[in-house]
Amino acid sequence: MQxxxxxxxxxxxxxxxxxxxxxxxxxxxxxxxxLEDGVPGxxxxxxxxxxxxxxxxxxxxxxxxxxxxxxxDLFALDIDALPLSRLHGILLPKVESPEDVQALAACIDGxxxxxxxxLPIAALIETPLGVMQxxxxxxxxxxxxxxxxxxxxxxxxxxVPADPQSLLWASQAVTCCARAYRLACWGLPGSIAEINDMxxxxxxxxxxxxxxxxxxxxxxPRQVPVANAGFGPxxxxxxxxxxxxxxxxxxxxxxxxxxxxxxRMIDRPIxxxxxxxxxx
Numbered sequence: 023m024q025x026x027x028x029x030x031x032x033x034x035x036x037x038x039x040x041x042x043x044x045x046x047x048x049x050x051x052x053x054x055x056x057l058e059d060g061v062p063g064x065x066x067x068x069x070x071x072x073x074x075x076x077x078x079x080x081x082x083x084x085x086x087x088x089x090x091x092x093x094x095d096l097f098a099l100d101i102d103a104l105p106l107s108r109l110h111g112i113l114l115p116k117v118e119s120p121e122d123v124q125a126l127a128a129c130i131d132g133x134x135x136x137x138x139x140x141l142p143i144a145a146l147i148e149t150p151l152g153v154m155q156x157x158x159x160x161x162x163x164x165x166x167x168x169x170x171x172x173x174x175x176x177x178x179x180x181x182v183p184a185d186p187q188s189l190l191w192a193s194q195a196v197t198c199c200a201r202a203y204r205l206a207c208w209g210l211p212g213s214i215a216e217i218n219d220m221x222x223x224x225x226x227x228x229x230x231x232x233x234x235x236x237x238x239x240x241x242x243p244r245q246v247p248v249a250n251a252g253f254g255p256x257x258x259x260x261x262x263x264x265x266x267x268x269x270x271x272x273x274x275x276x277x278x279x280x281x282x283x284x285x286r287m288i289d290r291p292i293x294x295x296x297x298x299x300x301x302x
Contacts, residue, residue, distance in 0.1 A: 025111065025142060025167045025206040028052055029237040029253035030246045031087065035060035036073040042080060048243040049250060052085040057100050058092065058115050066096065070103035081108040087144070089113040094125050101129045106138035111167065116175070117145040118152045120162030127163045141165065144208070148172030149179050153192045156199040169200040170239070171209030184213040186229055197234030208237045217242040227252030263296035270296075 032050035034041050036057050045053055055076050061069040073088060080086050086108065090100040092115045101112075114126050123145050130138055143165040147156055153176070160169060171193055177184035193211035200207035211233050212226045227249055230238060237253050240246050255263065266283060270293050273281040281288040 025144070026204075026236060028085075028206060028208070030249040031208065031237065031239045032243065032246055033060060033089075033239055033241050034076070036069040036076060037061055037065055039072060039076070042076050045243070046080050046084045048246050050084070050240065050246045051237070051250070052087055052110060053080060054113060054239065055086060055088045058089050066091070066099075070100060073100075074103060074105055077105055077108050085110040087111040087113055089115060089146075090126070092116040094129075097126060098129050101126075101133065106130065106133060106141055109141060111142040111144055113144045113146055113170065115146045115172070116148050116152070117159055118149055119155055120158045123159060123162040123166060127165050130165070142167035144168035144170055144206070146170040146172055147196050148175035150176070150192075152176075153195050156196050157202075160199045160203045160205060166205065168206035168208060169196055170207070171196045171211075171235075173210055173212060173214060177213075184215075186211045186226070190233070193230075193233050193235070200236075201234055206236050207234060208239060209235050210238050211235075214239065214241055214245075217244055220244060220248050224248050224252055266293060266296040 028051045030050045031052045031054050032045050032048055033054045033056050034045045036055050055073050057066070057069050057073055077086050087110050088100070088104060090097040090112055097114070112126065112130070114123060117123060123143060126143060130141055143163065145159050145166055147153055147159065147169060152159065156169065160166060173184050173189055176192055177188060180188070182188035189211045193209065196209065197207045210226055210230045216223045223245060227238070231253055238249050240249055266288055269283045269288060270281050281293070
């Protein structure tokens with residue numbers, strides 16, 4: 023699984039065993055087993071045991087990631103309890119500095135598990151300080167493969183509503199840093215809490231894609247197909263992509279360096295975008 027291709031990641035609390043199998047069948051590109059906000063403090067130890075069971079049960083069915091706890095003492099316990107070789111990535115929440123990521127990477131390396139050598143880290147940026155440090159976070163360690171934007175926590179810290187008007191600048195700051203370094207970028211420029219009005223959620227997904235997000239976490243199965251559709255190319259875009267590749271093939275056959283379509287120049291980045299859409 024390439025993280026840049028992930029459109030939807032469905033959260034499942036580690037302690038919600040009754041949801042594991044159902045979550046895997048919801049059509050999400052990946053499952054996130056949550057050890058952080060979805061688990062009460064008193065159940066953290068039990069959650070680690072259950073997270074291991076969940077990973078072993080699901081990893082052959084669907085890509086699985088884990089959101090560990092933010093504090094270094096807790097995520098060290100999380101990492102020690104997880105079967106790292108079965109995971110597609112670790113999500114580190116509330117990242118505010120390169121040192122946060124580096125501490126998690128050192129913890130993973132400390133396991134001395136060869137099968138965890140390439141385990142990616144997704145750094146979740148959820149505070150004003152994290153947004154201001156986004157570029158340094160994006161380049162903090164070779165394991166960093168994705169940035170995430172936590173709209174609800176960011177809005178709370180800012181004392182503003184979790185809506186696009188309040189979150190657009192911060193969203194663009196995070197997506198710009200992610201795209202600059204070819205990282206996946208997950209999030210929404212608004213609240214993830216909408217689970218009933220799917221038309222409103224679809225509108226937010228469209229804005230998220232236009233801002234530069236490549237996918238989003240989902241907190242309810244109802245959100246998954248909307249995210250998959252919204253972050254994937256539309257039928258019109260796929261038709262356009264086929265025409266671009268056809269024009270490119272024709273130009274190559276004629277030895278032409280310049281491709282035109284509908285009176286517009288088609289350069290290499292546009293051709294590559296068309297190829298990426300048709301691969302999705």
